Amino acid sequence: MKRIERIYSYIETNSKNFTKNKLLEIKGFSAQEIGEKLDILRSNVSRELNTLCRDGKIIKIKNRPVLYFDRSSFEEILSIKLPKELEEISDLDDFVKVDKSIGGEEESPFNYLIGAHTSLKNQIEQAKAALLYPPNGLHTLIIGSTGVGKSLFVNIMYQYSKYIKKLQEDAPFVVFNCADYSNNPQLLLSYIFGHVKGAFTGADKEKEGIVEKADGGILFLDEIHRLPPEGQEMIFYFMDTGTYNKLGETDRHRKANVLLIGATTEDPSSTLLNTFIRRIPITILIPNFEERSMEDKLELIHYLLSKEAQRVNKTIRISAESIKALIGSTSYGNVGQLKSNIQLICATGFLNCMNTDKDIDINLNSLPTNIRDGLLNFENKSKDDGQVWNRVPKLLTIKPDGNRTFIETDGYEPPFNIYNIIEDKAFVLKEEGMSDQDIKKYITTDINVHLKQFYAKFKGDTYRKDGLLKIVDKDIVDFAQEIKALAEERLDKSLNDRFIYAISLHFSALFNRIKKNTVSFSNNIKLTLSTINTKEYEVAKEIHKLIEDRYDIAIPEIEIEYLALLLNSIQELSHQERVGIVVAAHGTSTATSMVAVAKKLFEADNILAVDMPLERTPSDILESVIEKVKQIDEGKGVLLLVDMGSLNTFGETITERTNINVKSIDMVSTALVLEAVRKCSLTDTDLDSVYSYLLTDFRGYTNNIHAENDLGDDNVIVTICSTGKGAAVKLKELVEAVTKNIYISSNVKVIPTGIINLNESIKHISEKHKILALVGITNPNLGIPFISIEELINGAGENVLRNIIEGKLTVSSARGEDQIVLKNLCKQTLMEIVTFINPEKIYPLLDRFVKAIEAYLEVQYDNPTKLRIIFHVACALERMLLNNGLVYDSSESELNPKYVQALREANLIFKEALSISLTDDEIYYIVDAINVC
Incomplete structure (x- = not known):
């Protein structure tokens, strides 16, 4: 044992004796004492003790002489957590005296915090130490x-x-x-x-x-x-x-x-x-509400409901579904948002039983839509944990307890008594002869206004703006805020922040289309004469000119009409029919995550998510999507956004079964979802125009707001294919994947072109750009480095391309370790051949599968062979999910047993990661495929 280890062992062992005996005192150990006990020179002991202090294993107690004590034992005796940076204690008596005065801390103020012994335990220990x-x-x-x-x-x-x-x-x-x-x-x-x-x-x-x-x-x-x-x-x-x-x-x-x-x-x-x-x-x-334990969440709900029961002096009964909805609807606002929601539903419940002896009953049907939708979020997050469901009581009854004291904090309580407001207004309206039903409608709106005003700080606007800046260039967001201020001044009315989010995303997409020369000059916005002859239209014309002046680009005239419509509709409070949106994607939370972003940015309530774990059957998924389509339809049809595969064919089937007009678009992304929500938030927009725009005009968002003509002498790589479209564009995407992973001082852009008039096209491109390389199906022999598609796919061309971009004189043909082209090509192809497997998730496992085979057989396959194996295995895995495996109809005895064993060993990768195993028949077919390769 090393000297430092002997010294630490002595301190640790003797320190723990105090812990075991529960002594509320700490006896440190001096360097002199340790040296004598272990027969080590005092100077050497001191040197090692200082090292142990810096490593955070012991605490130095300033005394005469200086004493040392085991850090973990010190924390255990005093029930505190010392900061990592703390190496020495200057006044041990102060610590011990405080601990003795506290005793067991039964009455500690921290004990009143919900989560004091669970999710806030470590935080409280830190606070005590401080x-x-x-x-x-x-x-x-x-x-x-x-x-x-x-x-x-x-x-x-x-x-x-x-x-x-x-x-x-x-x-x-x-x-x-x-x-x-x-x-x-x-x-x-x-x-x-x-x-x-x-x-x-x-x-x-x-x-x-x-x-x-x-x-x-x-x-x-x-x-x-x-x-x-x-x-x-x-x-x-x-x-x-x-x-x-x-x-x-x-x-x-x-x-x-x-x-x-x-x-x-x-x-x-x-x-x-x-x-x-x-x-x-x-x-x-301090953890978010979502990170708190289920026990904490239930206790918080019970606590907040108890406050309302005491305030209104009525018993409150709430159903299990309502509790789950409250939990699921609490996201960006955390406990503050939960409190807001509870006050809203209690105020509504109080309105229904006012001036009676009835209790306040809260059930799922009585909840506002935005809170009721929380039940779906709760189910999605907890469906794999049956114990979570069991912890939620079927019915929670809370009686007012006039003796209970609640922790109050400035800024958390509204500056009004919502229940007094309800009673006072109900009395006045009753005196004016208004019916009970109309009184309830009137006051319900008033409740929402009061609480929304007070809890505006819990809307998470800062969070949403930060999220927006990850998608849209800051200059565009700043410009949108300037436009909002201008519009508010000209129109003499207040626009909400949804205007900023909508206009920022719209401008970003518009500038992207201008850059790519794909601006649509068709007008699919239905404006009436009354809309054109409004202040909003005049303000829209002013904004249109500001955009052109600020960015020095030509903006289509139809943008005036869009802006006028946006200014008219963004403040519309009454409910009008809109296009509904359903997002369906493979994975346990893929769709939910994309929808959550849209809801946070736009507070959208016309969009729902359908998550599809791999184990769900197509028929089960279809039924779930149909249910969501029915739920979200407002009469103008539903846009179905899916990730891949047969999901794209669901639209026609759903229309036939429900008589609801459904249009589907595949390859869904967060950007596509945001743009769909933005377009569908306009009440004058119809399903066909939204579908057409997203399918043909939308090209995503970009932070580059300059037109293509401003590119200057940027370096470019030209991809060549038969038409300059289709395959050339796919090839362009593969090459871009390589360039994005290489650090260079200037941008490298990829331009697709066709073989027709190839020499003229290359000459035209070279007039504006420096061409670094050509990639494609034919070499025009123009003295420019050329990489064939075959070289790019097998890995050698990718390394050559890297060297060209990095400006290296030596052009190596060796295959690189990180073959980006292989990975991207594989994922793209998997999207086309599999339906229920997520290529992003499954590719790393397929890659490990191939490498495991190579290691076992001591071979190295080229990229085309790897692709064939991966595609065979991916299809086999999907058949396993559907319980529809192939039956090998030849004799397995003719197969090479070493290959069979190699695949069986590699098969363990899927079993460990997905709990799925390929059958022997499927393995035999893959061995056949490898031998053919």
Whole structure:
């Protein structure tokens, strides 16, 4: 055993003796003692002890002499989690004294948090360590999405500090939202540190800052990522020195003892200065609602319903389906969104039993559509876990408990009593002679307006805008915001953020079509004379000119009509018929994920997802799709977006069985789903026009808003095929896959062309671009490097192409390890020959299968042979899924047993990953195929 290992073993063993005996004291071990016990020189012991401290295995306790203790045992005795960066404790007595005063911590404020012993256990340990750290605690950063409860968590930290006597009972707790003054550093400085009289114009008297107010307590900086760099520098200087000066003073003679706690929804590394982050040693991540355990979710629902039952003094009964819908509908807003939804359904339930002795009954039919759809999300996420279903009670009954105390936090409770509003308005409307049914309709709308206004912060707009920036160029989004402000001023009305999302995606797609010269000048938007003669149409003309001036490109006149229609329809509140959308894709959550993005961007309620695990049969899938089509149809037909295979033929079958007009488009992608939702959000759009546009005009989104003529002298690769279309375009995609994986200083573009007038085409291209290579079926012998399709597929050509692009003088014909062309060609072909297998998911397993055979047989197949084997195996796997395997009709005794054994060994890959095994008959056929190869 090494010397350092002997030393650590001694400390660990003796430290654990205290843990086993549950002693609330810690006896450290000095270097002198360890040296004597282990017969090692003291200087050598000290050197190894310092190494163990840096490795985080032991804790150094500053004392005379310096003592050392096992880190894990230290944490276990005190029931805390020390920060990784902590190597030494300066005041052990402070830790021990605090722990003794707490005892078992039965009354700890943290125990009131739902999830204190489950999903928030580690976070609470971190918080305790931060607060316990002598002398005044460690500055802390709380990270989490909107609505997870960051403010509540910080509030509990403050209560805990008083509970353990680290803070006085009247210690200040100051909350400051950094977004309030983020664009005015001088005002921010004044607000944080205060100012003296005459510091600036209007400073007629001295003012204290929030640091001075928080002296002896906690300063909570919410949305800390909104602090400008100047503000961060001011704060971290104060953290370093504990001193500050007011605005207008020159000397930093003022002192304050303040524990800083920040909260952010953003990634600190991308929004905060590194120098600032380094001064905050504790970072606590609060989990999203989706990451919480089922027990936590149910307890949260019970808790929030109890608050409503007590507030309205009525018993609330809620069905299991409603509970599941609440869980499934809580996504971007987390606990805040859940609270909003519960208040909405309780207010609606209260309206139905107002002025009666009846209880509030909540069932699936009484829920709003957006909450009711959450049941589908719950089912999709939990269908593989039967235990989840069993945890949800069939019926939850909650009675008002007037003695129960609830944790309240600023900003979580609405500034009004929704139930008082309902009662007051119902009384007034009744006096005016309105019927009970009309009163309910009127007040239901009012409930939605009140709650939507208050919970606007839980809509996740920041999240959705960040998601939009991953799809659309920031300049386009910024321009869309400028247009929104212009339209609001001209029309004197408020446009919601859906306008920004819709117009940004539309512009991005439009610029992409202009770039590719595929702009459609046909008009499929039905405008009436009353629409044209409106303010919206005049504003649309103004916006049209702004676009042309800003991007210096010609925009079709029909864009004016589209913009006018968008300005008219985006604020339409009444329900009008729209085209419905159903997305169906293979995989356990592929369709759901794409639909979730669309819902977050557009708050769309006319789109549903159908996920199709590989084990589901085609007939079962068809029934699921039909059910969703019926559910989403509003009378204008349904657009069916599918990923591949026979799903594309479902449209006609569904139309025949349901009499609902259904059009289907395959090769679905997130971009296609977003564009479909954007187009179908217009109530004047019909199914045929949406279908035609997506099928022929839409070419995806792009961040490059410049026209093709602006490409200049970019390097290009020309792909050659018989027509310049079809196969040449496919070849273009394969070559692009190679270029995208090679780092080069300038862009390489791929241009497809046909063999007709090939020399003229090459000459024309070379006038504008530098041609690096030609790839295709024939060599025009123009002195330009040429790679045949065969070379590209077998791997040698791909390596040659890499060398050409990278500018290497040596052109090697050796095959590269990472054969991108083989991979992409294989996936593309698999999409055409298999129906129920996802090529993206199955290709890595097929590739491993081939490599396993090569390793067993000690051979190396060329790429065409690999392709044949992969296609044979993929088809065999699909037959296994359908229980429709082939029967080998020849004698297996004639087959090479070594090959048979090689495939059986490789077959284990599918068994382990998919729980699917090829039958011996299928293996025999594949052996035949390999021998033919």
